[in-house]
Amino acid sequence: MAGVAAVALLAGCGPVETGGLGDTGGGAGSGGKGGGSTGVSPLDNPDGTGRGLGAITSGKDRAAAVKLIDKVPTKGRGAKTGYDREDFGYAWADNAEDIPFARNGCDTRNDVLKRDGKDLKYRSGSNCVLTSMTLEDPYTGKTIEWSKSDAAEVQIDHVMPLSYDWQMGASRWTKAERMRIANDPLNLLPVDGSANSSKGDSGPATWLPPSKTIRCAYAVRFAQVALKYDLPVTAPDKDAMLAQCR
Structure with missing residues (x-):
């Protein structure tokens, strides 16, 4: 069982639980040296290839964010019956179709x-496998000095969780379509492992990043994934997303 738990953490799949809405400010967390929003605004990064998740702060950009989120349709969350992570392909497959970074010889993780980290160091003889890096975590504002020896300190979050996708319509997709959303960089963020574990498969109505400054950007990224893959969100989730940008 311990081996299974370790694999789940490395895959960025924390325990499935309902997290509360944290209220930490946008500065560094208790374990961080600096922090906050050092990435690209999702409004300027519609394919997810730019670094991290930058805050949306100006009135003009927040209005654009509200307009984008408004486009997302709503419906009730379906049953989780039949959901299995393997239905979305093996974790971090490099052979998904029609998404950035696919088939480049490196796994998605x-x-x-590599996209979001700084001061990257690789395994000897490899230009893919990272052994250490510095991550400015958008969810908590921490600066994390990560090494592969403590791999679970940084997990890869599916912004729109895979079981959420399943409940909102992905259960009817082909496996190839599910592999795309599971490995699409638009839907993936390296983040503080404990924050990701607290999120589980929650939508924005029951979990938001602890750092308030990033919540509008998080809502936009959630909406971008939903719109790209023609998935609805629940009405409470959409209300929560809109509230972050108004």
Whole structure:
């Protein structure tokens, strides 16, 4: 059982639980040295290839964010019956179709660590497998000095969780379509492991990043994934997303 738990953590799949809405400010967390929003605004990063998740702060950009979120349709969350992570392909497959970074010879996890990390160091003889890096975590504002020896300190979050996708319509997709959303960099963020574990498969109505400054950007990214894959969100989740940007 311990081996299974370790694999789940490395895959960025924390325990499935309903997290509360944290109220930490946007500065560094208790374990961080700096922090906050050092990435690209999702409004300027519609394919997810730019670094991290930058805050949305100006009135003009927040209005654009509300307009985008408004486009997302709503419906009730379906049953989780039949959901299995393996229905979305093996974790961090490099052979999904029609998404950035696919088939580049590196697995998806290392692709997004490389995208968002700084001071990257690789395993000897490899230009894919990272052994250490510095991550400015958008969810908590912490600066994390990560090493592969403590791999679970940074997990890869599916912004729109895979079981949420399943309940909102992905259960009817082909496996190839599910592999796309599971490995699409638009839907993936390396983040503080404990924050990701607290999220589980929650939508924005029951979990938001602890750092308030990033919540509008998080809502936009959630909406971008939903719109790209023609998935609805629940009405409470949409209300929560809109509230972050108004």
